[in-house]
Amino acid sequence: MQFRLNGADVEVGAHPMSRLLDVLREECNLTGTKEGCGEGECGACTVLIDGEPVCSCLVPVSQVEGAEVLSIEGLGGNHPLQKLFMNEVGAQCGICTPGMIMAALTLPDDPTLDDVKTALAGNLCRCTGYSAIYRAVLKWKTNEIQRADATQEIQR
Amino acid sequence: MKTALSDLDLRVASSVNEALTILRDEKRTPIAGATDVYVGLNFGTLKPRQYLDIWALDELRTISTHDDKLIIGALTSYTSLMQSHIVAERVPMLVEASGLVGGVQIQNRGTLGGNIANGSPAADGVPVLSAVDAVIVMRSVEGERRLPINSFYTGYRSTVMRPDELIVAIEIPRVEGKQWFRKVGTRAAQAISKIVMAAVRSPSPKIALGSVAPTVVRARMTEQALAQEATIDEAARILGEEITPIDDVRSTADYRRRVSMNLLRRFWADTA
Numbered sequence: 001m002q003f004r005l006n007g008a009d010v011e012v013g014a015h016p017m018s019r020l021l022d023v024l025r026e027e028c029n030l031t032g033t034k035e036g037c038g039e040g041e042c043g044a045c046t047v048l049i050d051g052e053p054v055c056s057c058l059v060p061v062s063q064v065e066g067a068e069v070l071s072i073e074g075l076g077g078n079h080p081l082q083k084l085f086m087n088e089v090g091a092q093c094g095i096c097t098p099g100m101i102m103a104a105l106t107l108p109d110d111p112t113l114d115d116v117k118t119a120l121a122g123n124l125c126r127c128t129g130y131s132a133i134y135r136a137v138l139k140w141k142t143n144e145i146q147r148a149d150a151t152q153e154i155q156r
Numbered sequence: 157m158k159t160a161l162s163d164l165d166l167r168v169a170s171s172v173n174e175a176l177t178i179l180r181d182e183k184r185t186p187i188a189g190a191t192d193v194y195v196g197l198n199f200g201t202l203k204p205r206q207y208l209d210i211w212a213l214d215e216l217r218t219i220s221t222h223d224d225k226l227i228i229g230a231l232t233s234y235t236s237l238m239q240s241h242i243v244a245e246r247v248p249m250l251v252e253a254s255g256l257v258g259g260v261q262i263q264n265r266g267t268l269g270g271n272i273a274n275g276s277p278a279a280d281g282v283p284v285l286s287a288v289d290a291v292i293v294m295r296s297v298e299g300e301r302r303l304p305i306n307s308f309y310t311g312y313r314s315t316v317m318r319p320d321e322l323i324v325a326i327e328i329p330r331v332e333g334k335q336w337f338r339k340v341g342t343r344a345a346q347a348i349s350k351i352v353m354a355a356v357r358s359p360s361p362k363i364a365l366g367s368v369a370p371t372v373v374r375a376r377m378t379e380q381a382l383a384q385e386a387t388i389d390e391a392a393r394i395l396g397e398e399i400t401p402i403d404d405v406r407s408t409a410d411y412r413r414r415v416s417m418n419l420l421r422r423f424w425a426d427t428a
Contacts, residue, residue, distance in 0.1 A: 015161040016168075017207065019194065022157065038157070038198040040191055040262055041346060052235075052264045058194040059265070060187065062168060063211050103260060121345030122259015 003064045005030075006074030016062035021045045023061045024071055032072035032098050036124070043123030046099035047071045053103045053122075070105075072098035080143075081105070084136040092127035099123050104137045111141050158200030168209040172295070172324065175210050179320045180297045184208040186322060188231055189265030191258070192274045216269070216324055219243060224330040230269025230323045234281075235260075237268065247328055249337035249354055250284045256339045257281065259346045269323040272305070275313040275371070278406075280339060282372040283354040285326060286364035287335075293325040302327070309371035333358030334427040338419055342406070350407040353419045357427035359383065363420065368399040368412050375399065378420065388424045392417040 002011050005028060014023045024030045024047070036044030038057050045056040048070040075082060081101055084090065091097040100123045107119050116137050125133060167184065169175035178184060185204040187193050188211055196202030210216070216231040219240050226246045228237070234254035237243050244251050257263055257271075257280045271281045272292060282305070290305045294317060305326075308315055317323070334357040341347030352366035361382045363375040378395040386394070401412035 015164070016166045017164045017197075018161060019157055019198075039195040040258060043259060043261055046261055053261050054265050055191075055261045057198065058189075058191050060166065060190055060194070060209065062166060062209055063190070106260075118255075118345075119260060122261045124346070 001061065001065050003066060004068040006070060012061065014061050016060060018061045019057050020047070020049075020059040020061050020064055020069070021056040024056060024069075030071050030073045034095050034098060036095060036099075041124065042096070042099075043103060043120075044096050044099045046102040046123065048102055048105065051106065053106055055122075070102070072102060075101070081136065081140045084140050085133070088132050088136040088139065090128060090133040090136040096123060096125040096127075100125065100133055104140075107137065107141055109141060111138070113138065116141075157198050159197045159202065163205050164197075164207065165205060166207050166209055168212065170212060172213055172215055172322070175208060175213065175322060176295060176297045176320070178208055179322060182206065182208075183319050186210050186273070188267045188270045189233065191262050191266045192270065192276075210322070221246075226328040226330075228268055228326045228328070230272075230325055231267045232269075234263035234266050234268075238263070247284065247288060247331060247335065249287075249335040250281065250328075252337045253280050253284045253339070253352075253354065256344070268326055272308070272326070273315070273317070273323055275309060275315055277312065277369060277371050278349050278352070278367045279372065280349060280352060280366070283352050283364040283366045284337060285328070286372050286374055287354040287356055287362045288328050288331050289362070291327040291329075292323055293327060294321040295324045296320045296322070300324070306374055312370035331356060333361075336423045336427055338422065340415055340419070348406060351401075351412050351415050351419065353416065353423065355420075355423045355427075357423070363395075363423070365399060365416060367406075368401040368416055370400075373399065382424075388421055391424075392420050395420050 012027050024033050034044040036042035040055045040058045046053050047056045049067050103123050116134050184206045186208050216229040218229045220227050234257045237254040271279045285305045291302045292308050293302050336355045339349050339352045341349050349367050354364045356362040361379050366372045375398050377398045378391050381391045381394050396413050396417050401409040403409050
């Protein structure tokens with residue numbers, strides 16, 4: 001079974017009903033995507049499928065055949081939003097962070113704080129109290145230079 | 157995942173006709189956005205081992221109007237419902253309810269047909285469909301049948317559907333009157349409802365509730381009382397007697413009854 005993962009073609013031999021989460025972690029060795037609750041409540045396992053955030057613990061891998069999957073590794077590590085999560089202390093234990101970042105990626109430009117809260121409503125964090133996360137995302141979305149860098153980073 | 161993958165078997169349908177033929181010949185549980193099925197598989201609580209993937213059937217993703225009816229394909233996601241101008245114009249409370257289903261991730265994958273078939277009394281979309289007298293369109297190789305959603309459920313998580321049938325669409329007649337929706341959960345997003353109410357204010361008011369009985373229910377006695385110009389206090393008393401909430405992990409029967417009565421008063425005041 002084939003799909004695009006972080007810009008490259010991959011072929012996996014997993015059972016078609018394997019969770020996308022397990023295929024990413026165990027077969028593709030991309031352990032950045034975390035498992036939290038396993039029931040679509042916490043968003044820790046969020047990845048983008050064809051540009052839309054989904055919980056990878058609730059997706060049978062058969063359904064991504066031919067699709068474009070983006071996981072946190074696809075951002076490379078120097079993505080401006082990743083840096084802002086560090087600088088603003090948007091991460092403490094770090095389990096929610098990859099999912100938060102993936103969900104935040106799809107926000108439209110110039111969001112209000114309410115827009116950010118709605119976009120991240122499916123992502124739970126037990127450490128930060130959320131304000132640092134909202135600050136990181138808002139700073140990213142309101143800074144033109146960082147936004148341009150980010151677009152290049154994702155396309156690469 | 158607590159369910160052994162080696163026990164699971166999946167077939168993938170590439171057209172509705174193929175799906176219906178498979179369902180005629182084999183007992184398989186359809187999977188669409190998988191947001192309910194995979195919760196069960198992850199926790200090892202689902203019995204079926206044979207599944208049919210219908211996610212690729214784009215022909216079930218259309219939203220259209222025919223005469224006075226709004227026709228929503230069964231695989232329409234909550235995100236698509238929220239983005240549809242026709243839905244916003246005809247059934248604004250369905251847009252509101254869709255925005256309160258889980259978070260963005262669930263809205264992108266959860267489908268209206270799946271929400272109906274799953275049969276949870278706490279479904280967020282179903283009370284809306286009940287209040288507007290929606291009709292469920294089911295199809296099998298033998299043909300199509302239409303059934304009002306208010307005759308669709310026979311008990312807790314059980315429906316009149318045969319194993320060879322697939323929900324293909326939901327038809328919503330034109331809604332006359334002000335629509336009103338409220339979900340009460342532990343928090344606004346990402347919470348399963350404690351009580352959910354969808355209602356329409358008209359000379360014959362329509363009131364549907366979730367999480368207060370084994371299925372989503374219409375409060376027929378309360379509706380009748382309000383149609384006959386009972387006072388709102390009297391109507392609230394009738395509602396409190398009419399519903400049959402239980403104590404469970406999310407709430408208590410007493411709380412659910414009290415809040416349902418308050419929601420009725422709120423609906424009546426907001427739509428006056």
